[in-house]
Amino acid sequence: GAVVSQHPSWVICKSGTSVKIECRSLDFQATTMFWYRQFPKQSLMLMATSNEGSKATYEQGVEKDKFLINHASLTLSTLTVTSAHPEDSSFYICSARTALLYEQYFGPGTRLTVT
Amino acid sequence: DQQVKQNSPSLSVQEGRISILNCDYTNSMFDYFLWYKKYPAEGPTFLISISSIKDKNEDGRFTVFLNKSAKHLSLHIVPSQPGDSAVYFCAAGGDSGYALNFGKGTSLLVTP
Numbered sequence: 601g602a603v604v605s606q607h608p609s610w611v612i613c614k615s616g617t618s619v620k621i622e623c624r625s626l627d628f629q630a631t632t633m634f635w636y637r638q639f640p641k642q643s644l645m646l647m648a649t650s651n652e653g654s655k656a657t658y659e660q661g662v663e664k665d666k667f668l669i670n671h672a673s674l675t676l677s678t679l680t681v682t683s684a685h686p687e688d689s690s691f692y693i694c695s696a697r698t699a700l701l702y703e704q705y706f707g708p709g710t711r712l713t714v715t
Numbered sequence: 716d717q718q719v720k721q722n723s724p725s726l727s728v729q730e731g732r733i734s735i736l737n738c739d740y741t742n743s744m745f746d747y748f749l750w751y752k753k754y755p756a757e758g759p760t761f762l763i764s765i766s767s768i769k770d771k772n773e774d775g776r777f778t779v780f781l782n783k784s785a786k787h788l789s790l791h792i793v794p795s796q797p798g799d800s801a802v803y804f805c806a807a808g809g810d811s812g813y814a815l816n817f818g819k820g821t822s823l824l825v826t827p
Contacts, residue, residue: 604758632813643819644759644804693758697813702747702766704815706758 603627604696606707613684613714621679621710623694629674630696634704635667638691650677684714718742719807721818728825734792736821738805741786745816746809750779750790753802753820763790767809795825 603626613619623633632651636644648664650656650671658664666688668680677696681688691711695704720739728734736750746767751759765772765779765788772779778791792799802822806815 602761606758634814644817646814646816649814691756695758702808702813703749703761703764704813705761706751708758709756711756 602703602705604630604694604705604707606694606710608710609708610711611713613712615685615714616683618680618682619684619712621681621692621694621712623677623679623696623707625675625696625705628696628698630677631674631699632697633671633677634695634697635669635677635679636693636695638693638709644693647679681712684712686714688712689714717819718745719805719816719818721803721805721821723821724819725822725824728795728823730797730825730827731794734790734795734799734823734825736790736792736803736805736823738788738790738818739786740788740807740816742807742816743786744809745807747807748779748781748788749806749808749815750777751804751806751817752799753804759804762803792823795823797825797827799823800825 605624607622635647647662648656648658656669671677693709695706697704749764750762753759763777781788802820804820805818808815
């Protein structure tokens, strides 16, 4: 149980375009989903927290107009990187938790490369 | 400001021996602690957790110890296996909402 999927697993896009990453909880309802970013040999950096049906809460320094998060259902959250630049290239990971447990279950991550 | 610290970036242990990974935290409001295991280019996998009302939690080969007065926790893996080689992240939460604060990770290498 507690499986989280992400799609795509990797994506290459041109500078200036937008990319959407999907995060799905496959076997449970996720009341809260989180989006993280990881740079090489760095820790996971929390970007934003989203609750189903509510606006996402962004961490300090994360541009909400650039990283659009939608959590329209209890099993799906999306992260859209708008007007991507090469510095947005990174490994993006989502996680989800239920209302009952504190543990977060992570997706496999999405490698974004902006050329 | 790093509220969760893993001061050892790497650790090498022989197969069959005990691996001890350490983690320190600074925020006394944290009341829930977790360990995750991560392979390259994959998402972290939840291993074990402990709440602040306990000082020990055991699950198979994995045991987490919590010393609240020292703001320190550790993960013990006994016996260590080559498949345990990965990066281990310590995480803490409870100060605000359900977001977790992660350490920078410790890379464990278990040699045959």
